[in-house]
Amino acid sequence: MNRLKNSKLLKFGKLATRIVEIFCWLGVALTLICAVACMVNGDWTAEHMLTGEPIRFNDLTIADSAETFGTVLPVVITALLGGCISLALTAIMFHTMHRVLASAQTGSPFQSANVRRIERIGWLAIISPIVGWALTLLCKFILGDTMVDPSLDITGLAMGLMVLILSRFFAYGVSLQNDVDGLV
Amino acid sequence: MGKIILHLDRVMVERKMSLNELSEKVGVSNVNLSKLKNNKVTAIRFSTLEAICDALHCQPGDLMEYREDEQG
Numbered sequence: 001m002n003r004l005k006n007s008k009l010l011k012f013g014k015l016a017t018r019i020v021e022i023f024c025w026l027g028v029a030l031t032l033i034c035a036v037a038c039m040v041n042g043d044w045t046a047e048h049m050l051t052g053e054p055i056r057f058n059d060l061t062i063a064d065s066a067e068t069f070g071t072v073l074p075v076v077i078t079a080l081l082g083g084c085i086s087l088a089l090t091a092i093m094f095h096t097m098h099r100v101l102a103s104a105q106t107g108s109p110f111q112s113a114n115v116r117r118i119e120r121i122g123w124l125a126i127i128s129p130i131v132g133w134a135l136t137l138l139c140k141f142i143l144g145d146t147m148v149d150p151s152l153d154i155t156g157l158a159m160g161l162m163v164l165i166l167s168r169f170f171a172y173g174v175s176l177q178n179d180v181d182g183l184v
Numbered sequence: 185m186g187k188i189i190l191h192l193d194r195v196m197v198e199r200k201m202s203l204n205e206l207s208e209k210v211g212v213s214n215v216n217l218s219k220l221k222n223n224k225v226t227a228i229r230f231s232t233l234e235a236i237c238d239a240l241h242c243q244p245g246d247l248m249e250y251r252e253d254e255q256g
Contacts, residue, residue, distance in 0.1 A: 182226030184216045 082135030125160030
């Protein structure tokens with residue numbers, strides 16, 4: 001158990017997940033501010049946000065310039081809110097990962113709370129690409145663009161499914177841990 | 185389903201043996217013996233049972249009893 005507590009990988013994982021979580025929440029705050037700014041004053045936002053680079057969301061070009069920005073404002077707002085939801089889901093996922101790693105440093109990782117946490121990570125990993133895909137579809141629908149095929153991140157779905165399966169394995173580990181704890 | 189009840193405390197009193205003394209003879213910590221005394225365990229190793237029986241000069245049946253569930 002001490003080897004697990006002193007594991008450098010575990011310590012690094014804890015730190016990394018915390019940092020990523022903080023950046024994700026910052027991203028949530030920024031995208032929310034941008035979305036609100038777009039809602040309040042679209043023209044002002046176009047002037048100050050566009051730097052000549054096209055705005056893209058999930059391989060879909062939303063606006064090429066400040067001139068087209070105003071006409072596709074609903075899509076920009078939808079994309080920003082979608083990005084906000086995706087980032088929030090990612091932040092929750094990393095927060096949960098951090099709690100799993102933290103629990104391994106204080107005791108056995110095989111706790112029923114961790115089974116629920118890993119299950120949550122699995123569901124979030126499945127939901128996140130679906131939300132992105134649904135929002136891309138919505139943006140395409142608003143733009144009336146039929147040229148670009150919406151793509152679903154199968155890797156994310158597969159990873160989520162694998163994590164869900166691993167949570168079942170973890171539940172078995174918890175029952176074994178309970179047996180060991182009660183053995184004299 | 186019923187449950188197994190341990191009578192280690194009773195046998196220890198009959199043999200006039202303290203927890204510390206039994207712990208030294210059996211080689212199991214006070215904490216774990218206390219768990220056994222208070223029926224807080226879900227399993228016991230044969231080696232532990234053998235050592236306790238050896239130290240207390242008793243049979244496994246003296247230490248444990250199967251009690252059927254009152255509701256049937």
